[in-house]
Amino acid sequence: MRLFFKVAFNSIRKNKIRYMLLTCTLILSTIIMLSTSIIKDSAIKIREDQLRKTTLNSQLVITTADEKDPFFNPKDIINSIKDIDGISHIVPRIGGMAKDAKTLKDINIIGVDLNKQKAAFPIELIDKYKVKDKENEIIINEKYAKENSLKVGAKIKLLIGTKNKEFIISGISKNTGVFDPSMNTAMISIDNAQYLLDQKDNAYSIGITIKNLDDINNMIEKIKPKVSSKFIIQQRYDMDYFKSYVGTIDMALKIIGVLSIFITLFLTYSTFSLIIYERLHQIGILRSLGISKKDIKVSVIVENLLIVLTSIVIGSILTIPFVRIILNYIVQDGYFTLDLRKFLFIDLIIVIFSVLVILVSLRKILNMSVINLLKGIGKKYYTNKIGKIFKFSFGVVLLIVSIVILISEYKRENGTLALILGALFFIISFVFLAKLLLIMFNWIYQKIFSIFKGSVSILFKELVMQFSNIVDIVIITSIIICSIYVSVTLKNMINNGVMNVYGNADLMLSIDGTVEEDFTNKIKNIKYIKNSLLQSRTTEVIKDTKVDIAGIDGAQYKKDFSTEIIKKGENNIFDKLDDGKNIIITTTFSKNTGINLNDSLKINEVNYKVIGVVSSFENMGKVLFVSKDNFNKDIKVKDKELCLIKVNNKQIKSTINEIEKLFKDKNENKYSIQELTVLNEENNNNNKKTFTIVNVLICISTIICIISMSNNVTINLLSRKKVYATKGALGISKGYLSKCILFEAIVLGSYSGIFGLGLGVTLSNYINKILSYYIGDMVFIKDYKIMVILVLISIGITVISYIYPMRKIYRINIIDEIKSDE
Numbered sequence: 001m002r003l004f005f006k007v008a009f010n011s012i013r014k015n016k017i018r019y020m021l022l023t024c025t026l027i028l029s030t031i032i033m034l035s036t037s038i039i040k041d042s043a044i045k046i047r048e049d050q051l052r053k054t055t056l057n058s059q060l061v062i063t064t065a066d067e068k069d070p071f072f073n074p075k076d077i078i079n080s081i082k083d084i085d086g087i088s089h090i091v092p093r094i095g096g097m098a099k100d101a102k103t104l105k106d107i108n109i110i111g112v113d114l115n116k117q118k119a120a121f122p123i124e125l126i127d128k129y130k131v132k133d134k135e136n137e138i139i140i141n142e143k144y145a146k147e148n149s150l151k152v153g154a155k156i157k158l159l160i161g162t163k164n165k166e167f168i169i170s171g172i173s174k175n176t177g178v179f180d181p182s183m184n185t186a187m188i189s190i191d192n193a194q195y196l197l198d199q200k201d202n203a204y205s206i207g208i209t210i211k212n213l214d215d216i217n218n219m220i221e222k223i224k225p226k227v228s229s230k231f232i233i234q235q236r237y238d239m240d241y242f243k244s245y246v247g248t249i250d251m252a253l254k255i256i257g258v259l260s261i262f263i264t265l266f267l268t269y270s271t272f273s274l275i276i277y278e279r280l281h282q283i284g285i286l287r288s289l290g291i292s293k294k295d296i297k298v299s300v301i302v303e304n305l306l307i308v309l310t311s312i313v314i315g316s317i318l319t320i321p322f323v324r325i326i327l328n329y330i331v332q333d334g335y336f337t338l339d340l341r342k343f344l345f346i347d348l349i350i351v352i353f354s355v356l357v358i359l360v361s362l363r364k365i366l367n368m369s370v371i372n373l374l375k376g377i378g379k380k381y382y383t384n385k386i387g388k389i390f391k392f393s394f395g396v397v398l399l400i401v402s403i404v405i406l407i408s409e410y411k412r413e414n415g416t417l418a419l420i421l422g423a424l425f426f427i428i429s430f431v432f433l434a435k436l437l438l439i440m441f442n443w444i445y446q447k448i449f450s451i452f453k454g455s456v457s458i459l460f461k462e463l464v465m466q467f468s469n470i471v472d473i474v475i476i477t478s479i480i481i482c483s484i485y486v487s488v489t490l491k492n493m494i495n496n497g498v499m500n501v502y503g504n505a506d507l508m509l510s511i512d513g514t515v516e517e518d519f520t521n522k523i524k525n526i527k528y529i530k531n532s533l534l535q536s537r538t539t540e541v542i543k544d545t546k547v548d549i550a551g552i553d554g555a556q557y558k559k560d561f562s563t564e565i566i567k568k569g570e571n572n573i574f575d576k577l578d579d580g581k582n583i584i585i586t587t588t589f590s591k592n593t594g595i596n597l598n599d600s601l602k603i604n605e606v607n608y609k610v611i612g613v614v615s616s617f618e619n620m621g622k623v624l625f626v627s628k629d630n631f632n633k634d635i636k637v638k639d640k641e642l643c644l645i646k647v648n649n650k651q652i653k654s655t656i657n658e659i660e661k662l663f664k665d666k667n668e669n670k671y672s673i674q675e676l677t678v679l680n681e682e683n684n685n686n687n688k689k690t691f692t693i694v695n696v697l698i699c700i701s702t703i704i705c706i707i708s709m710s711n712n713v714t715i716n717l718l719s720r721k722k723v724y725a726t727k728g729a730l731g732i733s734k735g736y737l738s739k740c741i742l743f744e745a746i747v748l749g750s751y752s753g754i755f756g757l758g759l760g761v762t763l764s765n766y767i768n769k770i771l772s773y774y775i776g777d778m779v780f781i782k783d784y785k786i787m788v789i790l791v792l793i794s795i796g797i798t799v800i801s802y803i804y805p806m807r808k809i810y811r812i813n814i815i816d817e818i819k820s821d822e
Contacts, residue, residue, distance in 0.1 A: 019307055022311075023314075026350070027311045028703060030312050030346075030347070033346050034323075034343065035323055038319075039326055053176050055236040056093075056112075056120065056178055057120050058091065059219075060220065060223070061206065061233075061234045062074075062077060062206040065229075065230055073202055077231070078206065081226050084222050086215055087219070088120075088211045089116065090207070091120050092207075093204065094111040094194060094199060095111055095204060096196075096197050098158040098159060098160045098186075100158065101157035101158065103148055108184060109185075109186050109188055111187075111194065111197075112187060112189070112190055113189070120209045125139070125172060126174055128170060129169065136168065136188070137168055137169075137189070138187070138188050139187040140171075141174075141180075142174060142179075143175050144185070150169060152170065152171065152172060154169050156169060158186075158196060160196040160197060163197075164196075165196060167188065208223070217539075283296060284370055287370045288370050297362055300358060305351075305355070308351055308354045312347050316347060326696065392433065395432025398426070398429035403426075405421070405422030406419075415591075415773075416770050420770065426762055426763065431475055434475050434478075434755070438470070441754075474751050474755065477752030477794055478751075478759060481757065481759075481760065481794050482763060484702075484790060484793070485759075485786070486760050487698055489783070490764065492783065493771075505645060506655075507645040507652065507656070507676060508642065509673045510641070511640060513639045515641070515671075522662055523645070523659070523662070527658075529645055531560040534641055535641070535644075536635070536638050536640075537638070537640050538631075538638055542593070547589060547624050548622060549624050549631070549635065550623055552574075552626075554578060554625070560644075560646065561644050564614035566612060566613075566614050567615050568597040569613060570611075573612030574612075577627040581606060581607060582608060582626070582630075583609065583611070583626050584610075584613070584614055584624065584626075585613055585614075586623060586624070587772060588616075589624065596610065603635075656675070706797055706800055706801050710800075710804050713802055745795075746798070749795030749798035750791060752794045753795065757787050757790060760790075
């Protein structure tokens with residue numbers, strides 16, 4: 001074994017530049033494969049923890065319905081719900097505004113049972129101090145501590161009215177969650193807060209932590225019968241929004257992850273095959289000296305595994321800071337969540353695949369005769385013709401199947417699995433048929449270049465002569481261009497879909513379902529409002545799918561606010577909502593449940609007829625429309641009223657002020673209003689961050705591509721160095737040889753750009769159809785300017801990859817190469 005290592009190290013030292021390029025390729029490949037798999041998990045965990053911090057890990061909160069007196073004794077409610085299965089913690093809270101006796105600054109105090117709160121969700125402290133048993137402890141945020149030069153162990157006195165109490169600072173928290181730096185916040189024991197607020201034994205809310213976030217709706221139903229109607233059970237954050245946020249990251253990373261893994265595996269195969277093929281002569285000498293095939297195989301595997309293992313270790317180490325940087329970009333306070341098993345599993349896949357590639361390449365070479373090995377005979381002499389025919393035939397079959405799946409999706413729903421398989425079949429068929437495509441394009445280019453007499457035509461003929469050596473280069477670059485195109489198109493499609501959801505409205509007013517007063521006419525009478533539509537909303541689970549049911553005035557909705565595209569049904573389906581028990585569903589709901597046009601759909605034991613299927617991006621494509629009258633008759637619980645508002649002359653701020661006046665007295669805490677331009681900007685910023693990550697990963701893939709291509713091109717061109725030496729001996733200048741190589745790079749870049757765009761357009765269509773099952777239908781956007789830019793990028797990538805080998809060819813010694821036996 002020592003001999004094998006010695007031979008391996010000598011070979012690596014001899015070909016250090018080539019192996020350095022291979023090492024860089026594998027390091028970056030390891031980073032990208034690990035990153036795409038763990039960024040999602042970490043982002044989800046960070047986002048979940050942010051929501052927990054903001055709510056003190058209380059997903060549900062019970063408050064009194066009496067707004068004039070928000071305080072109540074929580075004892076009976078806690079006793080009635082404490083044994084419900086699925087609840088992990090119950091924490092009563094009370095709070096209000098106090099003053100610091102020294103600075104007279106306002107401090108928002110939160111009173112809790114500190115031990116219960118620490119069990120439910122510990123506060124993140126940057127410094128802490130152990131107080132004595134009889135001392136009153138207080139936790140303040142970092143902002144207030146810095147502004148007032150306060151440290152742990154210091155004293156602080158709080159005042160509320162005539163009540164006051166002295167506290168010892170036991171902890172200084174990070175400026176996150178409820179301790180957000182936008183205000184001065186302090187946490188004290190609930191007993192001390194009750195004393196300062198003069199509310200003995202009372203609280204203003206009961207926080208409930210549930211074990212499973214996905215079970216939040218069931219928990220509400222379990223708690224409702226245990227609580228008097230005088231109390232309200234509130235969900236602290238929207239799980240669907242959270243899942244949507246996570247889903248966007250998940251989908252984007254899965255798409256780029258699949259493409260990146262494909263690039264990595266293909267490059268690994270291509271590079272190892274070329275490196276081993278380059279050693280034909282060396283292996284032939286070893287065979288002629290009597291070295292067994294087994295020993296040669298072990299020697300080559302050891303040599304290449306040294307590179308693979310070193311690269312994986314370095315790549316794994318570099319992944320950690322890389323992912324941390326990415327996570328800090330997505331969210332504040334980003335941190336790294338490491339699943340060691342997944343980490344090691346991905347590393348193991350790279351090792352196993354590399355060994356398999358080496359073994360496959362060696363098997364072909366070791367089956368050659370010693371004479372052919374010594375001659376360094378070309379690939380074409382040992383390529384199986386039957387294998388070629390099978391590969392091309394298999395590629396054609398996969399291409400036909402993928403096209404049939406995509407076309408049939410426009411007529412009927414095949415499901416996401418069929419679409420994913422269709423997309424994979426299309427990529428694989430491209431790899432198998434790339435050579436045939438190049439033959440076709442060579443013929444087309446040859447006809448075009450034949451018009452130009454002289455050097456251009458001759459240069460292209462020389463390129464065609466080297467045709468068998470360029471297929472891998474074209475495949476690699478094409479997939480990179482495809483990845484970039486898919487990323488840009490997907491970002492544009494999602495942004496366009498988000499912007500169109502409420503494209504005809506400026507404001508969205510949400511009114512709690514417990515408000516009985518009808519605000520329809522009052523809102524319409526606001527002078528700044530051009531159009532408004534009040535719709536009733538509730539959430540139901542139909543066919544195991546959670547949906548929003550909207551009760552609307554169909555005719556007005558269609559006239560003033562509808563952005564939905566009618567896919568099935570007549571053009572006047574919204575006008576027909578009032579003509580009986582009719583319902584309009586979305587394509588996403590239809591695809592996930594199998595319910596279609598003219599089918600019957602049961603809601604609360606009432607049968608509705610599906611009169612239309614529309615494309616919608618709202619609520620991830622899961623909003624069903626019924627008439628307002630049918631909603632009021634058949635829906636038992638109204639969650640909220642949702643009012644879409646279009647204002648005159650951009651009088652948005654004035655309109656908001658008028659709406660706030662309507663709710664100021666008795667419904668002050670039972671409404672929310674959102675400016676849709678701001679909401680859209682927030683969504684676009686989230687999408688921008690997500691796709692920035694995707695673009696960073698694509699850039700890494702592009703660097704991998706350039707490094708690996710440079711390696712492949714170097715081997716490719718150096719295998720032709722005797723040809724270039726012969727041309728030099730015949731008087732052809734080195735400048736002309738460089739021109740030949742540069743021309744080859746430009747032509748291959750244009751091939752790759754065109755093929756990559758073809759791949760990208762087809763895969764974008766596939767992805768559009770896959771996403772329609774999850775987040776709603778999107779309009780496919782073709783950007784011809786981007787297409788031209790990507791072809792130029794493709795040419796640039798190829799030219800850069802040719803620079804190093806072109807310099808090597810420029811320096812060849814003509815006499816030595818002609819004398820060489822290789």
